[in-house]
Amino acid sequence: MITIIGATGNTGRIAAEKLLASGKKVRVVGRSAAHLEPLVKKGAEAFVGDVTDEAMVTKAFAGAEAAYLLIPPNLSAPDVRAHQAKAADAQVRALEKSGLEFAVFLSSVGADKPDKTGPVVGLRHFEERLNGISRLNALYLRAGYFMENFLAQPGVIRQLGMMAGPLKPDLPLPMIAAQDIGAYAAERLAKRDFQGKRAAELLGQRDLDYREATKITGKAIGKPSLAYSQLPSAMLKMALTSMGMSSNMADLLLEMSDSLNSGYMKPLEARTAANTTPTSFEQFVTEKFVPAYSGKGAAV
Ligand SMILES: NC(=O)c1ccc[n+]([C@@H]2O[C@H](COP(=O)([O-])OP(=O)(O)OC[C@H]3O[C@@H](n4cnc5c(N)ncnc54)[C@H](OP(=O)(O)O)[C@@H]3O)[C@@H](O)[C@H]2O)c1
Numbered sequence: 005m006i007t008i009i010g011a012t013g014n015t016g017r018i019a020a021e022k023l024l025a026s027g028k029k030v031r032v033v034g035r036s037a038a039h040l041e042p043l044v045k046k047g048a049e050a051f052v053g054d055v056t057d058e059a060m061v062t063k064a065f066a067g068a069e070a071a072y073l074l075i076p077p078n079l080s081a082p083d084v085r086a087h088q089a090k091a092a093d094a095q096v097r098a099l100e101k102s103g104l105e106f107a108v109f110l111s112s113v114g115a116d117k118p119d120k121t122g123p124v125v126g127l128r129h130f131e132e133r134l135n136g137i138s139r140l141n142a143l144y145l146r147a148g149y150f151m152e153n154f155l156a157q158p159g160v161i162r163q164l165g166m167m168a169g170p171l172k173p174d175l176p177l178p179m180i181a182a183q184d185i186g187a188y189a190a191e192r193l194a195k196r197d198f199q200g201k202r203a204a205e206l207l208g209q210r211d212l213d214y215r216e217a218t219k220i221t222g223k224a225i226g227k228p229s230l231a232y233s234q235l236p237s238a239m240l241k242m243a244l245t246s247m248g249m250s251s252n253m254a255d256l257l258l259e260m261s262d263s264l265n266s267g268y269m270k271p272l273e274a275r276t277a278a279n280t281t282p283t284s285f286e287q288f289v290t291e292k293f294v295p296a297y298s299g300k301g302a303a304v
Pocket residue numbers: 009010011012013014015016033034035036039040053054055056074075076077110111112113123127147148149150153182
């Protein structure tokens with residue numbers, strides 16, 4: 005049995021589907037039975053509960069050989085680090101009580117740094133907690149910048165006529181499609197070919213910057229002159245909080261953006277075949293961004 009936390013999400017859903025397709029027994033965890041139903045139809049066992057509930061997570065790990073771990077984002081949390089610590093604590097205590105020997109945890113590029121990386125500090129703390137479980141073989145997937153972050157842009161394009169954000173237009177980023185993370189996690193959870201504790205970066209298909217990403221996106225939505233503008237933090241904080249994000253989360257995202265812009269937060273590994281994944285930004289735009297922009301895909 006393999007337990008998948010965040011199984012209805014960007015990465016967990018793909019991990020669960022891949023494992024089910026290869027004939028593995030999978031227990032999928034989420035807060036809603038209805039959200040989990042499509043995976044149940046594919047053969048998964050549903051487990052409904054909150055990841056901050058230690059007793060629930062303990063039951064979700066019972067009898068499992070391996071688990072996919074993550075800290076689900078809570079964009080409206082008044083204290084983001086407290087939410088992250090609660091989700092990490094529940095999973096760590098449940099792991100300690102279980103006989104589970106293998107875990108793949110979705111971390112991030114930048115988790116090597118102790119500070120100034122916004123929400124990624126919480127992922128680093130989770131890695132540190134997992135390091136303390138001696139029996140556990142744990143793989144920390146330090147993923148690059150999700151292409152899915154662009155799914156916030158259709159609303160911006162409609163309102164401002166351009167793409168906008170905190171990052172420098174010419175900052176090369178290892179942009180990765182979340183589906184590639186899910187597929188990679190499934191493979192490693194099935195093989196269980198890692199020992200001790202180790203981190204592995206996942207850097208997407210290639211590095212690209214917002215200027216190039218905007219050009220590709222504009223062409224695909226019939227706006228070839230679409231521009232990207234780096235906006236000041238104060239303006240972005242107002243925009244983010246007006247969309248329901250907590251003040252603390254907005255501050256942490258802007259802190260992380262400053263660290264990306266300055267080069268403090270960056271991959272440690274050179275690009276290799278092992279940390280490169282298949283989905284191109286062009287493919288992401290065709291399959292996910294264009295449907296979202298035209299109102300036929302994920303909500304934005
Ligand atoms: N965005 C980036 O560029 C980036 C880069 C590197 C790492 N990361 C990390 O990636 C992680 C997010 O991964 P993801 O995109 O796969 O996740 P996701 O899609 O945002 O969420 C995963 C699922 O978790 C479930 N969930 C939410 N709150 C929950 C709770 N309290 N208890 C139980 N389940 C809960 C939700 O499903 P239900 O609503 O059905 O419960 C959701 O579908 C974060 O830790 C983030 O820091 C992000």
